[in-house]
Amino acid sequence: EVDLTQSPATLSLSPGERATLSCRASQNVNSYLAWYQQRPGQAPRLLIHDVSSRATGIPARFSGSGSGTDFTLTISSLEPEDAAFYYCQQRSKWPRTFGQGTRLEIK
Amino acid sequence: QVQLQESGPGLVKPSETLSLTCTVSGDSMRNYYWTWTRQSPGTGLEFLGYISYSGRANYMPSLKRRATISVDTSKNQFSLKLYYVTAADTAVYYCGASIEARWLDFWGQGMVVTVSS
Numbered sequence: 001e002v003d004l005t006q007s008p009a010t011l012s013l014s015p016g017e018r019a020t021l022s023c024r025a026s027q028n029v030n031s032y033l034a035w036y037q038q039r040p041g042q043a044p045r046l047l048i049h050d051v052s053s054r055a056t057g058i059p060a061r062f063s064g065s066g067s068g069t070d071f072t073l074t075i076s077s078l079e080p081e082d083a084a085f086y087y088c089q090q091r092s093k094w095p096r097t098f099g100q101g102t103r104l105e106i107k
Numbered sequence: 108q109v110q111l112q113e114s115g116p117g118l119v120k121p122s123e124t125l126s127l128t129c130t131v132s133g134d135s136m137r138n139y140y141w142t143w144t145r146q147s148p149g150t151g152l153e154f155l156g157y158i159s160y161s162g163r164a165n166y167m168p169s170l171k172r173r174a175t176i177s178v179d180t181s182k183n184q185f186s187l188k189l190y191y192v193t194a195a196d197t198a199v200y201y202c203g204a205s206i207e208a209r210w211l212d213f214w215g216q217g218m219v220v221t222v223s224s
Contacts (some may be wrong), residue, residue, distance in 0.1 A: 017113070034210050043201055043214035055212070087113055091209065095167040098152035 002026055002090050012105040014071035019075040021102045023088035028068050032092040035073045036066055038101075039084045047086075048073065080106050109134040109204045110152065111215035119222050120194075125189040129202030129215060138162050139204040141178060141185040142211060147198035157208055158185060192222045 003026040013019055031051045036044040041058065046055040048064035051071060061076040075082055083106040088099040115127035128139070143155040156166035158176045166174050170189070178185040189196060200220055204213040 036211070043217050044211070045214065046210055046212055049210045055210075089152075089154075089211070094165070095169070096154040098154070101149050 001095060002029060002093045002097050004088050004090060004097055006086075006088060006093035006102045008102060009100075010103045010105065012107060013078055014107045015078050015080060017078050019029050019073075019078055019082070019104060020102070021073040021086050022073075023066075023071040023073070023099050025069045025071075027093070029090040029092035031067065032089070032090055033064075033066070034089045035062075036089065037082075037084045038087065039081075044087060047082045049093060057099075077102075078104075078106055082106060109139065109213050111202050111204060113200060113202050113215045113218035114219070115218065117219055117221060119192055119220060120224050121193055121222055122191055125187070125192050125196060125220055125222070127187045127200055127202070127218060127220070128184050129186070130182075130184050133203070134204075136178070136180050136183060136185075137170060139206060139212075140208040141176070142203040142205050143176060143187045144201045144203060144211065144214075145198040146201070146217075149195075150198075153198075154211075155187065157205060159208070194222050196220070197222045 005024045007022045035048040038044040052064045084100045087101045110133045119125045138189045140157045142157040158164040164176045173190045175188045200216045201217045202215040
């Protein structure tokens with residue numbers, strides 16, 4: 001099973017700042033990595049798939065990068081509505097697994 | 108776009124069967140694979156499995172054959188059954204839709220299921 005480790009556990013930033021979230025895989029997942037956003041009380045929603053492709057309707061301030069075992073989600077200029085948990089997920093190996101999440105707080 | 112809604116009992120006794128149904132609207136069931144994911148404070152997000160329109164299913168191995176996912180296209184529904192549940196199966200259960208069985212493109216709102224006597 002592929003373990004995904006996300007860091008930091010919590011990130012606290014102000015509106016307009018840049019957020020950088022990390023996801024590290026225990027083995028090579030190639031480009032089969034996605035990011036999900038989960039706002040309080042809501043279901044997760046797909047943000048980024050295949051490392052760097054934004055899902056439909058996702059603002060351009062969200063971007064993804066990386067390859068192999070190290071991946072990054074960047075939010076270029078934070079908005080208040082970006083306060084949420086963010087999870088990475090891989091589909092390179094079965095079973096598909098998620099990271100434990102990063103909580104993003106907006107000051 | 109596709110919309111999904113989970114339904115079923117919110118409380119299940121230990122050793123019994125958890126049964127959830129997901130009702131699909133807004134698009135044809137042919138266009139997606141149908142998924143179940145759960146989330147609990149202890150284990151986080153877990154992808155339980157998926158089923159195709161034609162009924163081919165894949166399951167998370169750690170469920171150890173306790174799960175069955177089925178699809179009823181005549182009713183625009185698909186279902187999850189989880190047998191011999193324990194407290195560890197207490198979670199929010201989400202049904203979902205996946206384009207070509209790649210990512211979890213759409214999610215239901217989630218349903219809290221508690222396993223307790």
